[in-house]
Amino acid sequence: MFGVQQHNAPGHVLCCMCGVGMPPNPAGMCVDCIRSQVDITDGIQKQCTVLYCNQCARYLQPPRHWIRADLESKELLTFCIKRVKGLGKVKLTDAGFIWTEPHSKRLKIKLTVQKEVLNGAILQQTFVVEFVVEWHMCDACSRAAANADQWTACVQVRQKVEHKRTFLFLEQLILKHGMEANTIGIKSQPDGLDFYYGSRSHGLKLLDFLQQVVPVRARHDKQLVSHDANNNTYNYQYTFMVEIVPVCKEDIVCLPHKVSLGLGGVGPIMLVTRVGASFQLTDPSTLRQIWVAADQYYRSPYKPIGSAKMMTEYIVLDIEPADMGRQRAGKYLLADVQVARLADFGVNDVILHAKTHLGHHLNPGDTAFGYDLASLQIVDPELEKYKHGVQLPDVLLVKKSYQEKRRRRRQKGVGRGWKLQRMDIAEEEAAGGAKGAREEERRANDEELFMQELEEDEDVRAQVQIFRDAAAQPRAAAATNDDEDDDDDDVPEVPIECLLDELSLNRRVDPDVGGGGGDEYDEDDGDEYEEGEEDEEMAD
Template identity: 30%
Template sequence: MPNTIGLTTSLIPCCTCGAVIAPNPSNQCASCLATVDIASMIRRGPGGGDLVVHRCRQCRKYDQTGDGKRFVHLEAEGAEMMAVLLKRIPALGKNDNHLRRAGVGGLKVVDSSFVWTEPNSMRMRVLLTLRAEVNDVAIQQRVKVEFIIQWRQCPDCTKESRQRTWQAIVQLRQKRDDSTRRGLLILELAIARNAEIRKDILSVQTKRNGFDFYFPTVDKARHFVQYLARAAPMKTRTTQAVVSEDVKNNTANVRTTIVCDMVPLCRDDLIVVQRRAKGVGLLSGRLCLVLKISSAVHLVDASPGRDADMDAICADLHAESYWKGGEDKTYRTLLSSKRLVRFVVLDLERCCDDGRGRHHADNGNRDENEQGQIYHGPKSGTSKYALADVEVARESDFGVNDETFQCVTHLGNLLQIGDIVMGYDITSTVLSSEADDNAFNSTFIMPDVILVRKVKGAVSGVINNVISDESKINLKGKTKAKSKKGEKDDERRAETEEIRGSRRKDGSQQRSGRAFGLGRHRNREFLRNKWKWIKTSLKT
């Protein structure tokens, strides 16, 4: 049988109370280790005083850094508030000599929570669960720590009391001859939707041609100007003025003014581009429409040729090119959106500029599939548009006369027969001196009308009655007995259908010669009969 040697552990007395314990690095029992006063070390503030948190009396912000340079809004009993309070405890720092002399190391916060206090007591209490190593022995204790709230004025309120609230001002201006300020309205809405940009603005003042924005620092003002430049084309210039200076300390109070002049063009404006204009490609010496406003002005030819390319009749006008060209001398606003007139689309024929062939919409032949959107392509860019020959009439002329207009428009992909489209009526407009012959190229021909944009969801009521009168009756489900007036309506409707049938027979001839003015007498005859029917229906 093998020999076994019995192993025994030597015991030692505790150096504090004398209790017999197993040897450990501190030579103390668990009871004596628990008496190590970690709470007094945690509650000890800087210099042995109380733990203090500073708060501004006026704006109610808390001192975040402890040096009085940065004050922020903190939610009561929130996570950010707890982080600020823990930073105020010197014992939780990495280099605390008081803990090192007491033999306490590796102090960590295991858990923390707020203890409710009266809001007017100017006190805040937190309950901390701490874990530390005392002479290489790990112990854990729960300590309640109290903070005293003291008032201290923040830098922003100090400047306000000294009449030095702002250091930079941004002057946003848009100067136009008319009273239209849609460009400023768009920027105002963009600023209202962006809370991140709006938070740095101290105050806003309304001026004659724009706004004045006040900022506490120059960096915040420049960041705001960069945001404005992405929303609208503009030129900026910066000036500085010395308010006061201290020669001994080599310091000065300097206020910066940043002036932002917006390009005085708005969406749907009809402008005259002089022949000497540069930076707009083939649009020099022509009438142009403003399609969109972003960091640049997006232009399109208002009277393009049938065989023109969409990329050639579109151009971007940047702020540098506009101001370099001599402001309103090169790019002059002829008509604004206040002069737009409502037109009704009577006929539509797409130009074959992309090899897809012509698209001809026949009057009175809109089936159910064609009543929806006819375009399902890109929502932006030049590929959104297509050239088309369009025949329109003023909406106010229905039942009065049979005057119609022919034009080439870039809205070929977006229009259908019976749609309402906004445009400029050049024939009934007295043009200013900006539209003289010297401003245009020799190949430019002044159009009768210029179509600008489609009215979404709007269809002419008169056209709709002429085209789909029977379908409306079926949809409503009204079955009324035919009276004498109803019989007359049926007779007029039969005459209209007869006119439509005669027009469908020779529709191919109209399609082949419409671009050169051939076959228009047939369309005129159809329109005259249509107007007669409308006048008769209006009288009855």
């Protein structure tokens, strides 16, 4: 006989509320009836208020902590989720922003939650939470707006040199690591900068950062501002004095006799080749290199006997590696060189002989900057303490020169295709007349030398952020295409792969609204930000 094939199909039951057929579940009701009977979002806050400081673009995380977060960012989403009360009773499965107008003072997030209801049935529901943004100035901005001089901590950074190239480099390091974020104000001084903070801890944070990037020594002091005898509270103003070692890159120094003996008999004439948390001294005649820390320097301080403004330009007549090219130290190669002053070239037959550490960089016909030790009047009593005397070379070359090639490129209209960020520094009142013009010229010259150093030294370039200048690129490309001369192609430039694009989402202050009240945001297309992760801890 024919067999009967049985199928194990899932059965259907009727909903106890509406009688509709449905797959069986522990509740005995269909999904629509469960939703009509149970609301898992009951008890969850649907509308919240957040405080926003429109001066520094930070949100208040109670009780007193202010955090910085961009619109529709992961940090702002986490901050908003933590402000919603009642989420602990349900399981959060999804969260995302719903786009709102930037000036509406409203933030909306869409949350998806799950909860077990009615005998083990799991119900999922989506709802919207609206946040009202109220403007409220933080304590630091209130203090700065009321009186800019009411600071709590001041970090005074000083360096007793004739230029400010060190502070230009330090400014880029501060911007890269975000150390200027908590400042009330930054003021320029003749020999340095003053950083004002509303908290002592912020001043100590900058002090620790400076000790890690430049050779410094520091001391601190405090002054009593007010005292409440009833509560036994004191208000102090803290001042941190930071002094940077007055030795810069490309300077030459004369080591004291005791220091030279302690370092193994190097020197006495040394060239400063690198500056970081400590500075590197190189003997161009032997390629011996030593690192000197700030505390070691201040035990026996010495000043430079020559700085960059005293350098002379030379033309290389002949160069040959010394000792068959076996004396090397990193990127340096010891070589014997014959040079003549560029100003005297073709006028007289004076040829200068010396050893140089630039064997890898110089070729006959190149120009180089160096110190004319034969005509440089070195008045240093430490030189007289050496028993056998010191035989100074005629010239000490420092670096290869590209001045003439850069001048020709400027005449062609070829500019730099990059730019640097700058801090908001309150400059001192400029003097009028010839003195003011000299100060402006000196400032422009320092900036130009710093930019040339970024182009020539990749070690320095790696420590700063360089941004692409979209306005300068078309001009540079046009000037390059118009001229087919390739003689200036060896001029060092910042590689295009080292350039960064500026962020497309930037906060800027509306100039039509006083007090920085109107913050505008550049947005791509207003796309909705969706975040599929669960609530996570936010790093303060």
